[in-house]
């Protein structure tokens with residue numbers, strides 16, 4: 140096990156050659172014919188394979204959107220499941236072309252880890268879940284509690300900060316995967332389980348008796364989750380960034396999977412520029428004129444992706460909240476295509 | 478025939494050109510190989526550095542002194558998320574690895590010897606049980622066994638509110654085993670001194686007794702003297718009134734138990750898994766070693782009137798040891814390396830802490846992995862060295 144990990148990591152580090160030397164990610168992906176996308180190994184709503192190996196989730200749909208923009212085919216994605224702690228090494232080494240795995244945008248990840256975050260596809264924050272029988276109503280009552288947490292996450296760090304800031308004692312128990320973490324919590328090893336609030340709702344579904352657990356009201360951190368790419372390839376950085384903006388702009392302009400062909404006839408100049416009936420904005424990205432049409436046709440706009448995976452159309456039933464468009468009181472906002 | 482031989486001898490060593498001389502060639506090939514290897518290593522390192530720089534990924538060992546920021550569940554040295562560095566986290570992880578490895582090796586050796594001897598017993602039931610144990614354990618992946626033990630430990634133990642409680646000061650529940658820890662106000666040094674004196678004294682007595690037995694054949698009560706030293710000396714310290722000890726008792730809080738010594742379920746699960754697994758292999762090594770000692774030795778010992786126990790202890794095992802030690806060494810190395818599976822049960826060993834969280838947070842795969850490999854290599858080499866010394870002492874002393 141150890142040997143496998145170490146050889147892997149070292150090979151990965153040396154393998155940086157292939158990845159970084161050819162800063163031509165788009166060409167590499169095109170000639171390979173498939174996009175390698177770093178995904179969650181199993182987080183309902185974000186990235187989850189079913190028994191047949193079909194992946195679903197908000198992050199998964201982002202990978203599909205990128206593949207659609209490049210290949211006009213959302214199935215040209217190889218999903219590479221990554222644990223929280225291995226994900227950055229995989230991206231650094233060129234194992235995956237893009238990492239879309241509920242990853243928090245932080246300054247150190249954006250700089251010294253060699254990543255570039257392309258945007259925020261889900262505004263989240265960290266919360267706690269406890270057993271109802273403990274009769275705890277606030278995270279501030281957790282003094283002296285044992286808390287189960289997954290390693291290699293921002294969660295692990297926020298947890299230590301929060302308890303110290305509130306002068307509370309803490310016993311942390313850390314596990315490498317979400318699976319082990321939730322199992323240990325379920326078996327009573329810890330009093331509380333902590334992760335991103337969105338994650339709490341989906342992990343709760345995996346517990347033996349979900350209704351015996353309650354999510355506490357406190358949100359203790361900012362967790363802007365988003366896709367990231369390697370440093371050193373501006374074109375690829377732009378593409379992944381603009382796939383996100385296209386999804387937001389499409390929602391804002393009311394372009395959906397169902398009406399996108401109709402919209403091609405629109406006279407609205409914003410719509411025309413986004414859908415490529417005017418200008419050469421797709422070509423400027425290194426893609427085709429109809430890049431945004433391809434995305435919307437295959438995966439829909441941001442709102443559709445949201446509702447289908449984590450919103451009302453899913454078991455999670457999360458409200459848009461901060462993730463509503465800026466025009467509807469949320470934070471999702473995209474620069475214009477022009 | 479003889480004429481031909483004569484003429485060859487006259488010619489002396491054949492004169493060949495250095496290019497065809499096998500010795501020269503061998504050296505040249507080896508030098509070439511070394512050069513190639515050195516070049517490959519250099520090129521790989523150079524390549525990695527250039528690429529890390531190009532990707533603006535941090536490199537170097539500056540991270541060692543940066544604040545860690547994360548908590549660790551078991552720390553043998555002072556450590557806190559906000560005040561300690563990645564360097565300290567490394568030492569915490571390393572000590573945890575050593576702790577589980579050393580205790581694991583001792584217990585696996587004891588269990589392995591017992592099972593190995595049991596398989597050669599005359600009692601059929603004992604033989605069957607021992608054989609069944611070895612077969613089951615050896616044929617299941619260790620990772621699976623660890624997960625089994627962890628779940629078994631967690632499931633078998635009650636939660637905090639219904640802890641097993643011995644005299645209100647020892648608790649056992651699914652958060653771990655808790656017992657009081659002594660705090661020495663004074664006289665602590667005296668006690669340690671007494672123990673050292675007992676240790677040195679008992680070793681000296683053993684050597685003296687051994688020598689005397691060789692000279693005169695008289696046996697000395699080594700066991701009793703050892704026990705007397707180890708119990709008597711500390712008792713003297715206690716009676717002298719110099720010693721003032723307080724105990725830190727574990728106390729139940731709302732969620733957890735604080736104070737005293739705490740043994741984590743993750744540690745117990747990992748230890749059980751490693752011991753059960755390695756002992757199965759050790760038992761096979763022991764069985765092979767004992768079978769390698771010819772039956773005549775046992776018969777001779779029996780003929781001299783030695784009972785079964787002393788025959789095993791004094792005649793068979795010492796000879797078997799020579800066969801046992803080399804493969805035993807590799808089992809010890811395996812146990813240490815396998816302890817890195819700790820990650821699966823959440824035990825904070827070196828791999829979990831250092832190549833897990835520290836690597837993830839710093840992103841410095843090359844440095845972190847290189848350090849980790851160097852550490853495991855060092856542990857392995859030191860273990861091998863110690864076992865080799867032991868082995869040479871056990872080897873047949875030719876007289």
Ligand SMILES: N[C@@H](CCC(=O)N[C@@H](CS)C(=O)NCC(=O)O)C(=O)O
Nearest residue numbers: 180181223242243292293317334338
């Ligand atoms: N957003 C945080 C946490 C991300 C994270 O790994 N969350 C966990 C808990 S929700 C997860 O996705 N685990 C799924 C898995 O490892 O299978 C980060 O980027 O560090």
